[in-house]
Amino acid sequence: MAEAETLDDFDETDEDVKRFMFVNRKAPYGTIYALEVLEMVLITGAFDQDVSVAFLDDGVFQIKKGQDTKAVNMKNFSPTYRALEGYDIEKLYVERESMEARGLAPEDFVVPVKVVSAAELADLMAEQDVIISG
Amino acid sequence: MKLGVLVNEGPFTHQASDSAYHFVKAALDKGHEVSRVFFYYDGVNNGNKLSAPQSDDRNLVKLWGKMAEEHDLDLVVCVAAALRRGVSDENLAPGFRISGLGQLIEAAMESERLVVFGD
Incomplete structure (x- = not known):
């Protein structure tokens, strides 16, 4: 078992694996950025x-619960964020300052996130x- | 250095495509390797040969094509982003090819740096 674990550890540092962070800064609707970032993440x-995904500025609204997009005739793609777990994408970060400035709390999001300060995100x-x- | 480049904005509303073009040109002139230029979001409009800017304006679509020919540069337009915006094999400019987002991830994995142009 010890050998298997060593091999697993080796795989983690495999040169073919890079650390990607996707930084979401824009509201989910109004521009296409949020949707097309999500396609890159997947x-x-x-x-x-x-893969890490960060949400800051108005980007924190992308994962807000209870989105109703009927009136703007756009597809509500927020359920897709819940599918990220199936791709082993679980490093989701929300910048605390952006979240608090918008009156949001961790329980307002459709996925579990780690709330970090701007300095920690840096x-x-x-x-x-x-x-x-x- | 081996570089990958991502262009995220169209050639007319935003300066990102011009900056990317000049960056790639300078990098190649200095002897760096550019493994791929990937076009995403409105960046796919860089590969639309129906673009017809006024004659006294620079024509980035043609400039990219010329650079691709001279330097054997791989210019890839994202298929999903392109089809959405009406860029397909029918109007794809010379020097470009259409492929999937996997080509972007591959370029990022293979390059020492992925340089992103856009907001």
Whole structure:
């Protein structure tokens, strides 16, 4: 077993696996960025990369519960964030300052998130190989 | 250095495509390798050969095509983003090819840096 664990650890640092962070800064509707970032996130997960997704500024609204998009005639794609777990994408971060400025709390989101300060998020960004924002 | 490039905005509303073009040109001139330029969001409009800017304006669609020819540069337009915006094999500009988002992830994995142009 010890050998198997060692091999697993080795795989984690495999040079084919990079750390990708997707930075969501925009509201879910009004522009297409949120939807097309989500498409990139899903593909990156399918490539078995180490994926983090951060939500800041109005991006925190992307994962707010209870979205009703009928009046703007757009597809409500917020349920798709719940599918990320199926791709082993579980590193979801919400910037505390953005969340609090918008009167939101962790229980308002459709997925479990880790709430981090702007400074902590900066540290996480510094650890990434690839950062793509939208 | 081996570079991948991602272009996220169209060639007319936003400067990102021009900046990306000049960056790639400078990188190639300095002897760096650009493994792929991937076009996403409105960036796919860089590959629309029906674009007809006024004659005294730069024509990025043609400039990219010329650069691709001269440097054997791989210009890839995201299929999902392209079809949504009316860019298909029928009007794809010379020098570009249409493929999936996997090509972006691959470029990011293979390159030392992925340089992103857009907001």
